[in-house]
Amino acid sequence: MIEPELISFNTDDHFMREALRQARKAARQDEVPIGAVIVHQGNIIARAWNQVETLKDATAHAEMLALTQAESAMEDWRLNECDLYVTKEPCPMCAGAIVHCRIRRVIFGCPDVKGGAAGGFWNLLQAPNLNHSCEITSGVLGDECVHVLKEFFAEARKRKQDGLVHIKGAANLLQNGNATIFDGP
Numbered sequence: 001m002i003e004p005e006l007i008s009f010n011t012d013d014h015f016m017r018e019a020l021r022q023a024r025k026a027a028r029q030d031e032v033p034i035g036a037v038i039v040h041q042g043n044i045i046a047r048a049w050n051q052v053e054t055l056k057d058a059t060a061h062a063e064m065l066a067l068t069q070a071e072s073a074m075e076d077w078r079l080n081e082c083d084l085y086v087t088k089e090p091c092p093m094c095a096g097a098i099v100h101c102r103i104r105r106v107i108f109g110c111p112d113v114k115g116g117a118a119g120g121f122w123n124l125l126q127a128p129n130l131n132h133s134c135e136i137t138s139g140v141l142g143d144e145c146v147h148v149l150k151e152f153f154a155e156a157r158k159r160k161q162d163g164l165v166h167i168k169g170a171a172n173l174l175q176n177g178n179a180t181i182f183d184g185p
């Protein structure tokens with residue numbers, strides 16, 4: 001018999017740590033570090049990181065890739081019993097896809113007041129005119145999620161100043177000189 005205290009770890013933190021692992025994979029590939037996982041009945045059924053530059057596809061955000069994997073795993077586009085963990089608040093494109101797939105709950109790390117669509121700027125996940133609404137939990141491991149993004153852009157700026165290499169994910173952002181961590185996908 002399993003004693004309750006043995007399984008007392010915070011489940012949201014646990015799954016967000018896996019999303020952070022995906023974000024770090026993105027950083028290693030010079031992609032803006034955002035990671036996502038989708039959980040069904042306590043099991044991770046999808047893991048993805050932002051691959052916009054690698055796939056040369058503006059729709060290849062971590063959430064979009066994770067949703068496709070989850071639909072494949074469930075053999076259904078309806079993901080009503082699935083929860084999506086992502087290191088940064090979803091953008092409008094991803095929020096739209098999340099609602100279409102009927103994800104039950106969205107858990108994110110750092111908010112995006114400029115482009116977030118889970119309450120940061122818009123709230124498409126809980127729009128009263130749509131036929132599905134998601135539960136939202138924000139700020140899970142928020143500091144760590146922000147840190148991964150800040151570290152990536154600081155490193156990218158340094159490499160650019162040193163004239164070292166072309167930074168795939170950050171090149172365009174750095175050209176305008178006033179990029180913030182929220183200018184990523």
Ligand SMILES: [Zn+2]
Pocket residue numbers: 061063090091092093094095185
């Ligand atoms: Zn997105």
